Amino acid sequence: MNLFSDYQKKIFNSLKKLEKKKLIQISSQLIRFTVELPPKNQKADLSCNAAMVLAKVNNTSPVQLAEIIKKHLLLNFDEFKSIEIAGPGFINIYFHISFWKEYLTKVVKLDSKFGCSKILRKKYNIEFVSANPTGPLHVGHCRGAILGDTLSNLLSFNGNNVTKEYYVNDYGVQIKNFVSSVYCRILEIIKDQPFPKDKDLYPGDYIIDIAKKIIKNKSIKNFDNLEKIYAKLSLESLKCSIQLITSNLILLGVKHDNFVYESKLISKKMVSKIVKKLKNKNYIYRGKLESPKGEQKINWQRRDLLLFKSTLFGDDSDRTLQKADGTWTYFAADMAYHAHKISRKFDVLINILGADHAGYTKRITSATKAISNNKVNLICKVSQLVKLFKKGEPFKMSKRTGDYITVDDLIKEVGKDSTRFMMLSRSNDVELDFDFEKVTEKSKDNPVFYVQYAYARINSIFRSLKLSLKTKIKLDNKKFTLNEYEIEILKKISEWPKCVELSSNKLEPHRIPFYLYELVSLFHSYWNLGNDNKEFRFVSDSDVQNTSRLVLLQCLSIVIKNGMSILGVSTPTSM
Numbered sequence: 001m002n003l004f005s006d007y008q009k010k011i012f013n014s015l016k017k018l019e020k021k022k023l024i025q026i027s028s029q030l031i032r033f034t035v036e037l038p039p040k041n042q043k044a045d046l047s048c049n050a051a052m053v054l055a056k057v058n059n060t061s062p063v064q065l066a067e068i069i070k071k072h073l074l075l076n077f078d079e080f081k082s083i084e085i086a087g088p089g090f091i092n093i094y095f096h097i098s099f100w101k102e103y104l105t106k107v108v109k110l111d112s113k114f115g116c117s118k119i120l121r122k123k124y125n126i127e128f129v130s131a132n133p134t135g136p137l138h139v140g141h142c143r144g145a146i147l148g149d150t151l152s153n154l155l156s157f158n159g160n161n162v163t164k165e166y167y168v169n170d171y172g173v174q175i176k177n178f179v180s181s182v183y184c185r186i187l188e189i190i191k192d193q194p195f196p197k198d199k200d201l202y203p204g205d206y207i208i209d210i211a212k213k214i215i216k217n218k219s220i221k222n223f224d225n226l227e228k229i230y231a232k233l234s235l236e237s238l239k240c241s242i243q244l245i246t247s248n249l250i251l252l253g254v255k256h257d258n259f260v261y262e263s264k265l266i267s268k269k270m271v272s273k274i275v276k277k278l279k280n281k282n283y284i285y286r287g288k289l290e291s292p293k294g295e296q297k298i299n300w301q302r303r304d305l306l307l308f309k310s311t312l313f314g315d316d317s318d319r320t321l322q323k324a325d326g327t328w329t330y331f332a333a334d335m336a337y338h339a340h341k342i343s344r345k346f347d348v349l350i351n352i353l354g355a356d357h358a359g360y361t362k363r364i365t366s367a368t369k370a371i372s373n374n375k376v377n378l379i380c381k382v383s384q385l386v387k388l389f390k391k392g393e394p395f396k397m398s399k400r401t402g403d404y405i406t407v408d409d410l411i412k413e414v415g416k417d418s419t420r421f422m423m424l425s426r427s428n429d430v431e432l433d434f435d436f437e438k439v440t441e442k443s444k445d446n447p448v449f450y451v452q453y454a455y456a457r458i459n460s461i462f463r464s465l466k467l468s469l470k471t472k473i474k475l476d477n478k479k480f481t482l483n484e485y486e487i488e489i490l491k492k493i494s495e496w497p498k499c500v501e502l503s504s505n506k507l508e509p510h511r512i513p514f515y516l517y518e519l520v521s522l523f524h525s526y527w528n529l530g531n532d533n534k535e536f537r538f539v540s541d542s543d544v545q546n547t548s549r550l551v552l553l554q555c556l557s558i559v560i561k562n563g564m565s566i567l568g569v570s571t572p573t574s575m
Contacts, residue, residue, distance in 0.1 A: 001106060001114065002497040004046070007093075008035040011048055011073065018072055024065065027057040037491060043484070044084065044092035045491060051089040062089025100490055101480045101548075107493065107555040112565075114558055115500040116158055123161045125341050126152050128352035129249070129256075130167040133241040134178040136206055137248040137407040140354055143432065144383035145407075146423045146568070148352040149254045150509040151381075153566045158504050163346070164257045167337055170238055171262045172330070178202060182237045183226050185211035190223065210240040248407040253416055253568045260340065262333050270336040271328045274371065275306075275321060278335075283309045283370050289318065308335070313366035335367045342372050349378045350507070358382045381507060383428050390436040414439050417569045421448035424567060427510050444524075447517045451560060452572055454520035457527065458557045459573040461538045465545060469557050473547050480548050485526045485536070490552060492519050496559045500566075509566070516563045523556060 012033065018024045030053060038047035051066035058065055063085055070083045070091060079099040084092045107114050128148025131141045152162045169175075181202040187193040189211055195203070214220060214236050220229055242259070249255065265271065278284050288302045306322040308331075321332040341349055349368065353360060361380040368378040388395040388405055395405065410419055418439040425447060426432050442449050462469055482490065499515045502508070530537035538549060564571045 001110065002117070002501055003103075003494045004035050004037075004498050005501070007046055007048075008033070010077075011035060011050065014072060014076055015050060015054075015069070017076075018069070023068060023072075024054065025057050027054065029053050029057060037495065038086070038090065038092055042086060042092060043094075044086075045095045045487075046093040047086075048091040048093065049089075051085075051091060055089065065089070066091050097480060097482065098477065100482065100487070101475055101477065103494070104490070104551050104555055105475065107558060108551060111558055112562060114555075115497045115562055117497065117501045117504055119158065119501065119504065121159045121161070122347035123163075123345065124152075124155055124348050124350060125163050125165055125344070125346040126155075126350045126352070127165045127167055127341075129245075129254075130169065131245070132169050132174050133238055133245060134174055134202060135204055135241070136244055139386045139388060139405050139407070139410060139434075140383070142252065142407045142410060142419065143386050143423045143428075144352045144354055145249060145252055145254050146420050147381065147383050147428050147509065148350075149252070150420075150424060150512075150567055151350065151352075151507060153568060154500070154504055154509050154512075157500070157562075157566055164255070165341075166256045166259045168238075168242065168259055168261045169330070171266055171333065175234065175238070178241070179230065179234045179237050180226070181207050182210050182214065183223070183233060186215060186223050189215060206244060210237055210244075213240050251407060251411045251416065253420065260337060262337070265333060265336045265340065266328065270340065271332050274336045274339045275332065277339075278308065278370060281370070283312065284321070285309065287318070289320070308367065308370075310363050310366040310370075313369040315362045315366040319363050331363060331367075334364060335371065338364065338368050338378070339371050342368070342376050346376070349376060351378065351380045353380055353382050355382060355385045379507065381428055384431045386423070386432045386434050388434050388436070395436065417452070418446075418448050420568050421451075421513055424510050424513050427508065444521075447513060448569065450524070451513075451516045451520050451564065452570070453575055454523050455557060455560045455564075455571045456573060456575040457523075458553050458560075461553060462550075464539050465550075467550075469554055473551050473554070475547055475551060481546075482548055482552065483536075485522075485529065486549065486552055489519075489522045489526065489556065492522055493555055493559055496563070512563050512566055516560065519556070519559065 012030070015024065015026055015030075019026045030050075032053050033048075033050050035046055035048050038044045048069075051069055052062040055062040055065050066085045066089045070085065073091070073093070074080055074083055079095055081094045081096045083094070086092045110116075126148050129137070129141055129145045131137060137145070148164065152164050156162045177200045180200075184193075184195050184201065185207050188195050189208075195201075214233070217236070219236060220232055223229065226233070246256075275284060285307055286304055287307050288304060289307070290302075303324070305320050307318045308321055310319045311317065319331055320329055321335075323329055338349070351364065361382070365378045365380060368376060413436060422434060422439050423432065439446060439448065442453075444450050459469065462471070495515065496519075499511055503511045526536065527538075534540075538546075538553065540546065561571050
């Protein structure tokens with residue numbers, strides 16, 4: 001039910017008929033042909049630029065060509081009430097009111113499926129968050145988590161098969177430091193030994209909580225020797241940490257379908273297997289790298305390395321696979337992980353990366369190309385930094401960690417709905433200012449409140465009439481009518497499928513909160529008209545209600561509900 005793409009196809013077919021009759025010529029320029037809403041100062045329902053695009057090839061003015069197209073369209077489309085030629089040759093189309101009646105009826109019938117795109121459905125793997133399991137999630141992870149989850153919701157809404165995945169980096173030096181931190185806290189609790197002042201250890205209070213849990217569950221009896229209990233302590237510590245992370249994510253309304261552990265990939269020798277496979281393809285060699293940009297050559301020691309030819313696939317430099325001690329690099333393990341993804345037959349892989357991983361994109365996309373023989377598409381979306389403000393001042397501190405705001409802190413401060421909506425209010429590739437005061441105030445300046453309030457107001461109207469939003473309301477052809485303000489709301493409703501399609505195709509969920517805010521702004525403005533003029537009130541003093549208006553409200557509520565559901569934000573029925 002994408003009104004614009006549907007009529008773009010229909011009008012295109014009409015233009016082809018005109019060409020067959022040798023009344024016009026169609027050129028390759030028709031790729032620029034669009035059907036969309038006209039500017040706000042024009043009241044038409046659709047606007048088409050076909051005449052302007054084709055004027056040159058037809059050796060005529062856009063206005064003259066528009067007149068030819070206009071006559072043909074009026075003859076072939078009964079739903080077109082009138083057509084005007086505007087400006088330099090825009091074809092502005094007006095529908096009969098009966099068309100809008102049928103459109104509203106279809107929206108109500110589709111309900112939760114209204115807006116669902118008919119684009120080719122695929123199997124997606126979306127990996128997001130994937131923070132080191134060494135502590136609670138901070139605000140940076142929060143934005144990436146919401147982006148990944150909302151993208152998943154959006155693609156699922158369109159009928160795609162989506163797997164939400166978390167890659168657990170439970171291997172390497174940071175894990176050893178984490179386990180050592182837990183061990184030191186355990187000794188602090190049971191033996192009163194002071195926690196060491198070591199920059200490699202994790203000082204946050206959450207480590208104390210993990211230590212207390214391990215002591216309480218008594219799975220480890222003796223803590224005299226770290227080396228002897230390391231394997232067991234590591235397992236228990238990571239288990240507690242993952243529980244902490246998943247509980248943080250649940251606060252955000254995020255639940256992953258699958259967790260993949262780096263340590264398991266390494267234990268199953270999947271890294272060495274993929275290295276061998278790529279070596280057989282002549283994509284791996286031993287060699288030396290020049291010093292990286294910004295690194296002084298005097299401090300750079302060139303040595304023999306195991307390297308992946310990532311430059312063959314668009315990277316800036318070949319990449320190291322093995323450290324000096326013979327252990328695999330993070331990149332080598334990540335290659336094995338993406339080989340694991342590819343083996344599960346996904347059509348599209350999407351990675352949500354933090355701002356600190358922006359430079360990692362080229363190397364992992366090059367690896368995916370090499371592993372899949374260029375058959376699998378990997379898309380990397382970078383979630384940029386979040387700056388927190390409170391009373392106009394930067395807000396950074398957290399009791400839990402000592403140096404940053406956790407997801408837990410944020411949710412307690414402003415709630416899940418405000419957090420999710422505001423984290424999606426800007427494109428993921430630009431930094432976001434998050435103002436605590438703005439997201440908690442009950443005004444037009446708080447977008448999430450404004451959208452939720454619109455839904456609550458619609459519900460209040462139906463409650464006052466002792467009706468439900470699901471009540472089937474019959475529309476009488478003869479009595480169906482909409483004023484100019486209602487038509488404006490309806491035209492905005494008609495943009496919803498287009499918004500979903502664009503958001504899906506471009507993987508840009510931030511388009512949805514923008515659209516919802518614009519939609520409810522029209523509704524609230526119309527509501528305010530009723531304060532001064534009874535004609536515009538949704539609830540009449542008379543026993544006879546305007547059924548056209550009620551069905552319009554039902555459709556409006558459907559769009560708000562569907563949009564907020566994709567965003568993972570609630571729609572309260574009263575506020």
